[in-house]
Amino acid sequence: MATVRTPALRHLAGIQARLTTPQRRWAQVHDVRFLATTQHRRSVIEKYRDKLDRKARAEGHADIDALKRAYADKIASLRREADVVVPPPPPPSPTSTSPSRSSGPSATTETATKKSTAAEGKEKGKKKEGAMIKPLSEIINLPKLEAIPSVEEITSIWRDLHSPDPRSLAAVIPAATFEHMSSLARTYPQFLLPVPHDDAGAEMHFLQWTWDAASRTSTVLFTQLAEYKARGEYAAPHTTVTHYLDLVDTKGVVLMHGLVAGDRGVRTEDARWLVMCLQRFYGGWEGKGRDEERRRLLEWFGRGDERFSVEKLLEEAERMG
Structure with missing residues (x-):
């Protein structure tokens, strides 16, 4: 992960002292105090x-x-x-074929289209290894996908493609919603999000947005804050969420795929919660209510504003729960 050199993280070193008061529902907060990368390097030299x-x-x-x-x-x-970000590989081919929804001709055609589009995409995805970000055309048959008139059918195909892998997350996002998210993300590309644990308070996770014009993708990397504290810029993300923009002009949607690493101690349910929080904090706003509060927290964190606090962040996340 690239080194973070923005005001967003400068004031986190003192946050731990402000977290002694227990939260209403989450008993305590773990892994909050941030150690800058420069401190990490100095400690290595001294050692x-x-x-x-x-x-x-x-x-x-x-x-x-x-x-x-x-x-x-x-x-x-x-x-x-x-600093090279390794994207999630395409999921393995399913070992069994899901039964069609009905025995009629339309259902048979629908199932055949899904199988053909997904299978050809997977086969293409195997041909080019070592790429930083695989473009959508190497994951699924893009011309066939664009020829499908219904967004609902595209959504079904996209989800079926990734459903065999229990560590996958898949969604289809309206282009206008994602455009708003991306616009805010370019201004505030880093943020903190909590994952609640009933028996151990809330664990903090650090997120960072990246963009790759060549593959028409935008990727969000989620890393446990404890991991970031320990390894700084060399911390490995536990979840990688990539947004594919190829269908924005033709279908008005963005395809999202996330993959949770199996060896990072993060459950798929936790990653799903983080993605939901990501959409809430970076999503569309009407300029009032809780949406405005979340936007303020995003802006305060991004600017290094002292008004940002983890207590307020937890209160907002608690309301979403």
């Missing part, structure tokens, strides 16, 4: 100072700074590789 000093002397350098300068190009190359 290995002796070894680095010995290596510097062994290679004829005056000190650790001289050693760092000598390896500057290699360090920069490794950081660029670490």
Whole structure:
């Protein structure tokens, strides 16, 4: 994950002290205090100072700074590789065929269309490995999908394509709604969201938006805040949600697919909650009520405004629950 250098996270180091009061429903909050990436790097240097000093002397350098300068190009190359975002791979082909909804000719045609469109898309998706973000055309047969007149049918095909994988999330979003979300996201690309746990308060998660013009996609990365604290810019996201914009002009919709990593300790239900909160905080507003409150929190966090507090964030998330 790329390093975050915005005001949004600068004031989080002091948030822990303001979270001593228990919440009404969530007993406590875990993993809130943020340690900046620069602090993370300094702690690593201090931990290995002796070894680095010995290596510097062994290679004829005056000190650790001289050693760092000598390896500057290699360090920069490794950081660029670490910043590459690996998108979710296409889901595996289903092992069994779902029965058609009815035995009539229309149902048979509908099922055949779904199978053909999804199967060809999966086959294409296998042909190109190593791409940063797979375009929609390599996941599903895009010309056939665009030829389907009904958005409801497109939605059904898209969901059926991903339903065999229990770690997948799939949805179809109206283009106007996503345009509003994306507009706000470009101004405020980072935010915090809580996941409530009945027996352990709420766990905080950090999200970051990215865009890839080549594949016509927008991706949201969700990472446990504890993971971000421990690893900084090298933290691995537990959920990756990609929005495909190919059908915006022809069908007026955006296809969304999310994938939850199986080894990050996050349940699919938790990821689904985070995506719902994402849509609520970045969604359409009418300028009043709770929607306006959520927008204020998003703006305050993005600007590093001291009026932002995790207590207020939890109150809003609690109302959504």
